[in-house]
Amino acid sequence: MEKRLAEVETEKLKLSGELRAARKFVETNAEELDVARSQASHLAEELKNSAQLTRSERLRRRAPSFEALLSAYAAQHSAALKYGNRDHSAMAQIPYKLRNYSLAQSHGVRTPEVYGVWRAARDVSLARISAQRIVLKGDGGHSAQGVFPLERTSDGWRSIDGGIRFTGDELPPEILKPLGKARAPYFAEEFLESPSGWTIPEDVKLYCAYGEVLQVYVMRSSDDGSMERQKFSSRFFDAEGAPFGEIRKGLTYNTAIDAPSQLPELVAAARHLSCAVGLPFIRVDMYATHSGPVLGELTSIPSGGNQSYSAAHDQQMGLAWVAGMAALERDLMLGRPFGTIYGGHDYTWLYPESLDNSNMHHADNWTRREVGCSDWCAVEHHGRSPAGSTADRG
Template identity: 40%
Template sequence: MTLRRRLAGAIPQLAWRDAALARQQEELLVRRQEVKDAGARSAAHEETISAQAAQIEELTAQEGARSAQLEETRAELDAVQRHAASLVDVDDYLAEPSFRRQLLTLRRTTSELRELDPHYRHPLRQIPFKLRNYRLAASHGIAVPTVYGTWKEPEQIDLDGLPEAFVVKSDGGAASRGVLPLLAQGQGRWRTADGARDYTADEVREQMRDLLTRRKVMRPFFAEEFLVQDEAVPIPDDIKVYACYGEAQQVLVRRVSEHGAGGAHVRRYLRPDGSDLGQVVAGVPVDETIPVPARLPEIIEVAEHLSRAMGVPFVRVDVYDTPGGIVLGEITRAPGGEQRIRADQDQVMGRAWERAVYRLDMDLLAGRPAGVLHGSHEAPSLYHESHVSRSARPGSWAPTVVGCDRWCRPAGRR
């Protein structure tokens, strides 16, 4: 027996302490095993939690994909429903008159007319020429801008000696292409009326040459009077009258703050009597503070007179209301843009177009000469000396002159 055991047997306190230490060691071993076991369980839990987190993340991604797919499906369904709502029964569609339908048909068929009429015998083929329309209006006693000079080619355009303000134009071109309202700045420079850009004479010629090369404009080129309205309006309001063979249907007053086809502008739509038509075209800014033209009755009379003289069911007659009186801007056979007019107005103007076809037919049966009718006022050709309009050879450019009292005035005024 060892000394420690003999002493423990002899001293009870030592025996008790040793027993306690033995028990504590056993408990310590048990606790260490428990900690180890707890660590293993914790690691297992963390692994489970990580797996569950990954699963949640995957489910979230799947849910997001399903939500996106659901939104896409809803968008497609909405598009289908909108398209279905926009569809109309063909019979119902054709049962109602439509200005837009008539206009789109006219735009489409003018390409056919171009092939059938290469010599510009049909009145629709003659409308796009500005200088020809100036001569036509002047022959009916309607004021036109003073033309300072004409040039066959862009390279011949000469700005020297022109007034401080003038407009350079091409004989044909839509949406303000080939139109430059210029104000002299000195030292061989000119600025557009809206102040947006300066030009030299060479730059003016270069721009017209580029437009001609791209077939956006037609020869010849000319410089004309810069029309004014008043000091508060640097660019005169463009007053556009939609007329169906002598009957005005609506008036568009277009106020421009920036020159050009895409320039900033606001509009006001009026009935021929000056009452407001409201928002005729969706999405186009309307400003009801634009004043009704003071000479609106005279404007309507001018537009209706010229629309009869043109010998076609529909034209738009553009004029300016200047301090000196009403001045012709241009005559348009098929206004551009989508022309998605409010349904009620679309039907009103469509019916007027349809009636105009037959009213023109009735006049032709009653003896009206076919085509464009010039009035009896003196109106020399504004084209340059070598232009086909000055040829002695009979042809489509030779005007048919008829007194206005027979065919160009309303029935009650003839």
């Protein structure tokens, strides 16, 4: 019995010693334990916030995205082209520049004067053109593809940036070859003079959703008049001229670029044409000139770089796009003719007569529906005010 008591006492002393050692360890490492508890607490909070952010991101992506809608739009354009008959697709008709000139004229929007039109690139001759400066281009093409600003010299012509020179009035291979890659017909048009003094007028691109202007993208060429896009600088504005910040990556921003002085007239023309084309989205490219706004071109699928915008701006434009879809659907239900509608102003049809009436790739064989502008194209008809996101101002 005494032996057992001794063993218990020994065990008790051992446990007491371990308890004292444990207490001493706790006292010695209390600060480290507090730090560990704090880190664990912060980690738990971060995990909670991360879960909330992930959910917010999922919810944000459910909202209309301009970039996603544009991607679907491009796929729709490709599908429309496969049907072949462009007379049945307003979207398939958009890339035809001379057709868009006639359309704009019919709605009272000025276009560049056209000095000559040729069926084939090899037929182009500048002999009968009296203008000192012209722009030579094809009916199809984008991002300045197959576009040549030229000026007359004492013995021929040269490109505005001085990179190409040739004598006489027949095109050299360095122009003829790339021009021929653009779609026929080919034409020479008025060189628009910039009131701001730039060699090439500032390109004012207005993104529109059936009567709404989502943003105004002003693009300025380099001082030497080069058509190389990497030398261009840019700035974005809303429809009333308030600047946005750097809402799109991959561009050279220039805060010295001001909103065009003719912005109200440019916006009015773009809104009107965006209602006339019969599409929920269109980009209307305009120029501000000494004689007022002039149409550059229409495009349904903006090119010229990545169209990825900051999250808030992308969503704002996506919402406006969807609103444009709803407004167009409403007008169609109320009796608006499907597709593009021409206005009541006089216009010039610039295409050579089609040699094959069954060729539905030729614009001369398409139906041109004419209605009064006050019926469906006037912005007042829609009761919608110009859009302008408050996101990413700068």
